[in-house]
Amino acid sequence: MPGLLPEYQITKISFHKQPNSISATYRPMYRIAEILLAIRYCGKRSTMPVIKLQLVSWISHDSSATSVIDKLNKKQLIFQYMHIDTSINLAVDYAIGSNLLEITSTGKLKMTALGNSFIERIQEENIMNSFVEKLITINQQIKDLSNDQI
DSSP, rough: OSSSSGGGGGGOOOOOOOOOOOOGGSSHHHHHHHHHHHHHHHHBEEOOHHHHHHHHHHHHHHHHHHHHHHHTTTOOOOOOOOOOOHHHHHHHHHHHTTSSSOOOOTEEEEEEEHHHHHHHHHHHOOSHHHHHHHHHHHHHHHHOOOOTTO
C-alpha cells in the first residue's frame, strides 16, 4: 500500500484521545453566565445589541481595550479593531436554545425570566463577584457610547 503522504513517508494516521481540560473561559455555561451578567449590568432594560456585548466581552478580557474606549468617548478614534469572540456567539446560541435569552424585534438580545432567575442564583451564591465589579466599571466607561460609535 502506498503511503498516505509519500513525501513524508507516512503510512498511517492515528489519533489518541488525550485528557485536556478546557479553560473555563471557553466553557459554554461560563460564557452564558458572563453574557447574562453583561446584559444585566451594561445593558438597558435587560437588552443589549450583540456588537455591544462583544465590546463588553473584549474590554472585560483585555486590559488594553480600555484605552480604546477612552478614545471613543473623546471622539478621537479614527480607526481601530475590536476582537470578535466566536465563543460569545456560540454561547449566545446556547442561551437562546436554553430559553435564557431571546431576540427582540429590533435584533437585540433580551434576558428571559429564566435568564433572570439564573443570574439571581449566581448572585445568591456569590459566584463571579469580581466579574460583576469589572462590569460595573465597564458600564461607567461605555454608558454614553451610541451603537454608531461602537
